[in-house]
Amino acid sequence: MLKVGIIGGTGYTGVELLRWLAHHPQVQIQAVTSRAEAGTPVANLFPNLRGHLDLVFTDPAQENLTACDIVFFATPNGTAMQSAPELLAAGVKVIDLAADFRIKAVDVWEHWYGMKHTCPELLEESVYGLPEINRAQIAKARLVANPGCYPTAVILGFLPLLEAHLIDDQYLIADAKSGVSGAGRKASVPMLMGEVGESFKAYNVSGHRHWPEICQILNGFSKPPVDLTFVPHLVPMIRGIEATLYANLERDISLAEIHTLFIQRYQSEPFVDILPPQSHPETRNVRGVNLCQIAVHHPQQGKRVVVLSVIDNLVKGAAGQAIQNMNIMSGLPETTGLTGVALLP
Amino acid sequence: MLKVGIIGGTGYTGVELLRWLAHHPQVQIQAVTSRAEAGTPVANLFPNLRGHLDLVFTDPAQENLTACDIVFFATPNGTAMQSAPELLAAGVKVIDLAADFRIKAVDVWEHWYGMKHTCPELLEESVYGLPEINRAQIAKARLVANPGCYPTAVILGFLPLLEAHLIDDQYLIADAKSGVSGAGRKASVPMLMGEVGESFKAYNVSGHRHWPEICQILNGFSKPPVDLTFVPHLVPMIRGIEATLYANLERDISLAEIHTLFIQRYQSEPFVDILPPQSHPETRNVRGVNLCQIAVHHPQQGKRVVVLSVIDNLVKGAAGQAIQNMNIMSGLPETTGLTGVALLP
């Protein structure tokens, strides 16, 4: 049994980690910390966990996490980097669900996140936790940076096309849409239901922190660096991300061939599902499960390919992918504790 | 392994049955029928089932269901009564998720459902499938009438109070609210999102089919018959029922004592969860799971008790309860294949 700790268990990625880990057959949750809720039974804050989990939130300062095999940080950006060095030094593996270790270039990170990085020496070692790209390194990693939700959906959609050099990497468009749980569970006016219900908008068009993260990964498959425009939008629903990706084809190719390319690229991936060509994946197809569904289109047989990619932002876009990484890091079968059927309707 | 058939698998109770049965450790699904979708892979209609289920919808007329151990009817009212006699005669057990066998008095049934009953001789034998009341009879039953969604939430909330003769049975109010999936998955103007989104209303105030069903069961715990006013409402969400129940206390009793009564009544029930007194159960607490959460209140220490009861109308209010009944009828542990944590948020 893996001894697992969760730092910052009161947010949406925290409760989603708990939803999965409560029944993971190889996990024993040692501690769930929260400064604000220390002393509160977890199931009081999250009544869906009544009967599934007997834990009480503890103060991270009081908690001896070095007894854990692995620790998840489900905390705001800038928190994991405070404690990760000590945990690693004690032999604990670390998975950060926030952004502290996602960007390799410390100046880029500090620019986009607006703070000083406290352990830049760990950036090179940290592994970007997208198993479909980095499975082997994840297996050996001590420190995994769990990908952002948008990057997961966007990268998995562009990947086969870039790897096959099928598209013009100087003209990539990612128009992405997210449910509101992506903004987390903290008091704010802009995320009130009165503000975001029954309305739709783009946001951060001039620059979103997931843009450099996506570019960094896609650049690994492109030379020169990609020219990507990424526009996120807010959808009046709770869970789900849909990314509509546009690229120019570099050569004549049929939709069937493009589809085959995706099928082949992901044929052994347990958590990527390629739909038939011209399908329209709905976010509800993956609600509550660790899965990315993708479909390809070739409108008007023109020069453009359109890829549709959907995930549950809290699962394949956060907690589920983190557990997938944990399984890989721990030598467990990758799907352990991650099965289930999406909630439809 | 139980050989199971599902008649009418294209509705919301159908896909919910499939979501649970696809991974039930003791079930092998033999057939899922649909006249309209015969020949279509189930996972084409419901992409959440891709990779979980390999079945194709078949025409019920072509299907030999007598090879099943148990057959679920997830069909409109009036369908199960056409085929149940033949299946029962062939030794197949039947669970009807519609209303054909819920009402004992054939004239009452025919009045509320506006059609002639084709096998009234089965009404006496049929068992009302609310395990918290009828577990022993369900265990021996050939034919189970799975309760309506509203009745499940309302009956479980009133039951301890009526059994203990604590309330005036001549003044019961059940103000119930349901998500839209309760209306099923059939083309209709009134259930368009453009009609029911961002709005709230009562409906069928002058008489809803679940009223005689609730009364029939509550009358088993009351003499004379109860005087119940039942008002259903439509909530702009997909899953969930909340029932707010009002009754006059017949004697002085503290909230703590009322709470204890509920705790004791349901202490061995795996699918009823009594929250602390003065809690406010939210429908999301039980989204996607087979559970009824209940809390009791005693406002202003007056003569009135208020009971709050929530279920997922498609699970404890339909498919989950049907599988609970199947487990009981088949001698399996009642919770087999029915575990899981509710999807929150």
Next chain:
Amino acid sequence: MLKVGIIGGTGYTGVELLRWLAHHPQVQIQAVTSRAEAGTPVANLFPNLRGHLDLVFTDPAQENLTACDIVFFATPNGTAMQSAPELLAAGVKVIDLAADFRIKAVDVWEHWYGMKHTCPELLEESVYGLPEINRAQIAKARLVANPGCYPTAVILGFLPLLEAHLIDDQYLIADAKSGVSGAGRKASVPMLMGEVGESFKAYNVSGHRHWPEICQILNGFSKPPVDLTFVPHLVPMIRGIEATLYANLERDISLAEIHTLFIQRYQSEPFVDILPPQSHPETRNVRGVNLCQIAVHHPQQGKRVVVLSVIDNLVKGAAGQAIQNMNIMSGLPETTGLTGVALLP
């Protein structure tokens, strides 16, 4: 032209007042104050007002509101009582959309609102601004307490029955449901869309501040005081309140007679609309307009009457009713600036 000031214009009742007053033919808005947004153009915060309003939020401390004819307080509870005495002394009329002047008994107010009242001497003079009851007093008032949203829907629904002594005032149930805008526009976790979307719950069952307010008014039509149970619920939508009211009839009376009673009571009321008997008013019928729609039911011809009442909580439940009061206080036709058709769908 009336010179009008609005204190606290950044909340939902504030922007709704501005939506109506921007085009009110007899109003000139002098000032809209906000401590936090002083200096910000109103239309920057609320882009629906672009082109309709040229005002900038000002600091209330800097603003000379005594030049106004009338001042609206769209502020949290406890704010209006700080400034109202000074304004009244300067000859300015005051309408408080919060609760400071709604309750006559200062001890009751202080108990429910958890603070000391700073001008209890004004409580007797203040008029409860429900025109359907207090039109004459409102016309002469200097200080109007605009009713709460729930009280408006509940009182208008019970009123004809109580006035006619048709119902048992010792057994009144008001099961009320509100959209989320009723909770206002302030940062909070419980009102995030991630928390309240796709879910339904009762809240404050053991005691809500609108309960003593409703009782105080209904007691004016009942002797002894009414015994009312009031349970509010939260609906995953933005605007709208629906109240389902239950009472026992004291004598035999047909539904047609009850309906006629309501028609007669409200025949000259411009903002109360009695639907045909057995109708089901939807909150969307009144979305964005100053109207209460009511329908009566008599289920199973029993001893109970059910009244359904819907309003837009921000209009007839707040800003619209405040302007209705302003019109009356100013000798304008009551409907001035308050016409319009509800937004459906």
Next chain:
Amino acid sequence: MLKVGIIGGTGYTGVELLRWLAHHPQVQIQAVTSRAEAGTPVANLFPNLRGHLDLVFTDPAQENLTACDIVFFATPNGTAMQSAPELLAAGVKVIDLAADFRIKAVDVWEHWYGMKHTCPELLEESVYGLPEINRAQIAKARLVANPGCYPTAVILGFLPLLEAHLIDDQYLIADAKSGVSGAGRKASVPMLMGEVGESFKAYNVSGHRHWPEICQILNGFSKPPVDLTFVPHLVPMIRGIEATLYANLERDISLAEIHTLFIQRYQSEPFVDILPPQSHPETRNVRGVNLCQIAVHHPQQGKRVVVLSVIDNLVKGAAGQAIQNMNIMSGLPETTGLTGVALLP
């Protein structure tokens, strides 16, 4: 007073026309037809119109519409072309809110709409009713083809850039998102709230009928024809369209200059509102009003411009624009009867 007829008044564009026309100071509604609802008072079907409109739906076959000055067709595609010739011959002006007269090339129309056009001789005469492009021709027109909802939002966003030859017309992307009311008010499974609530998807990616319509208009400002990829998406809300438009700039230009271009292009347009650069228009900003809000972005100062454009699909995208056209065709001030503040929240 204009005598106005509405053919097909039971859909969402029908009720929206009625909402505006009921209080239009220069309009007298002569008839609202509906085959299915003939004899039903309009306000029974749409209770928001109670007290605002006394009309009864009539059978179009019985109705003498030649007495009207102007007739709106709020009917499915293929209906207006049946009756328009006769009305025009009788001197009645016609505005079709459906697609019958939008496409000039009859073969293109017949390909996309899958039926034979019955009066192709009218296609040349018909005027595409986008006043921001065709105001002068609309003023003289007998027959106006009211634009589609997506085309309105997309064309207004691209227009200034194409007119100024600022962008590469061979690489236009329009990623558009619509609320569910765009699909109309007809019984269908895919538009049930149970299907489209709490989910997001692209649809018709391989080809949507609004694609040739948009291209036809944009081609008027481009040589050779534009290469546009248009992808529509469905948002779980009722009203609103947001279009995110991507194009490559042909020359170096600052965001401020692009913004100025938009300001100048639309400075005299009453129903187009250019927000400050880098704004994020929300669909709720224009809910219920005849307005297109637009903002421009220049992410990472690269070669790409991003335009955000929002409308209410039922107002500027349908009924409001139709009334705008009626005003122009009738020599009325263009804004007559079309003022109002959007409903926010």
